Amino acid sequence: MALPMQRCWARLRAVTLPWPAAGYHARPRIWGLDTIYKPDPNDPNTKDWHKGPAYEAKLYGRFGSASGVSPESLWPSPEQLQALEDEEKEWQPSLREMQERLEAKDRELEKTQRERERLIAANMAKMPKMVEEWRRAKKEAKQKARDEKARKERLLALAREKFGIHVDFRSPKFQEMVKELEKEERKKMKALKKQQREEERAAMAAVLNAIPTPTKPASPATDSKA
Structure with missing residues (x-):
C-alpha cells in the first residue's frame, strides 16, 4: 500500500515541479537582538x-x-497628568459617582412615571364627559344628515310639482328655486326668533309687574306732628 502511494507522490511532484527539489528549510535570520x-x-x-x-x-x-x-x-508633565486625571474622571468615574448617576436616573424615571400616571388619571376622569360629548356630536350629525335628507326630498317634491317628474338638479331654474326656498326659510326662522324674544320680554315684564312695590316707612318728624 505504501509503495503505490510513494510512486503516485513522485509522479505528482515530477509533473508540478520543473526540476527536483529537496525538503530543505533554512533557519530564520535573527536580526541584531543583542x-x-x-x-x-x-x-x-x-x-x-x-x-x-x-x-x-x-x-x-x-x-x-x-x-x-x-x-x-x-x-508625564503636570499638564499631561492633569489631562490624564480629567480623562479618567470622565471615562472611569468612581463607584460613588456611578451610584449617584444611577440614583439620579432612577429619580428621573420615577418622576416621568408619576407624571404619566397623573396624566392618565386626569384623562380617565375626563373620559365620561368626552364620551358624552362624542355621543352628542354623533347624534347631532345624524340629526343634521336626516334634516338635510328631508330638505332635499322636500325640494325634490316641490321641483317635481313645478317642473314635472324629470328634474335636472343642475338646471338654473332648479338652483334659483332652491335659493328662493332657502331665503324664505331664513325669513321664517328670523321671524320665529323675533316672536320668541318678544314673548320672553312680555313674560319678564309680567313677572316684574306681579312683584309688589315696597312701601316707604314714615319719617319720625311726621309721626311727632301727628
Whole structure:
C-alpha cells in the first residue's frame, strides 16, 4: 500500500515541479537582538514612530537602564497628568459617582412615571364627559344628515310639482328655486326668533309687574306732628 502511494507522490511532484527539489528549510535570520537600535531624532530619514517619548518608553521597557533613557523624562508633565486625571474622571468615574448617576436616573424615571400616571388619571376622569360629548356630536350629525335628507326630498317634491317628474338638479331654474326656498326659510326662522324674544320680554315684564312695590316707612318728624 505504501509503495503505490510513494510512486503516485513522485509522479505528482515530477509533473508540478520543473526540476527536483529537496525538503530543505533554512533557519530564520535573527536580526541584531543583542544590540539597541536608537535612531538619531535629528536625522531626516528617521521615521516618526522612532521619535518621541513613546519610543523611548518602549526602549526603556525592553532594555531598562541599558537603553540610556532617563526614566524621569518618561514621567508625564503636570499638564499631561492633569489631562490624564480629567480623562479618567470622565471615562472611569468612581463607584460613588456611578451610584449617584444611577440614583439620579432612577429619580428621573420615577418622576416621568408619576407624571404619566397623573396624566392618565386626569384623562380617565375626563373620559365620561368626552364620551358624552362624542355621543352628542354623533347624534347631532345624524340629526343634521336626516334634516338635510328631508330638505332635499322636500325640494325634490316641490321641483317635481313645478317642473314635472324629470328634474335636472343642475338646471338654473332648479338652483334659483332652491335659493328662493332657502331665503324664505331664513325669513321664517328670523321671524320665529323675533316672536320668541318678544314673548320672553312680555313674560319678564309680567313677572316684574306681579312683584309688589315696597312701601316707604314714615319719617319720625311726621309721626311727632301727628
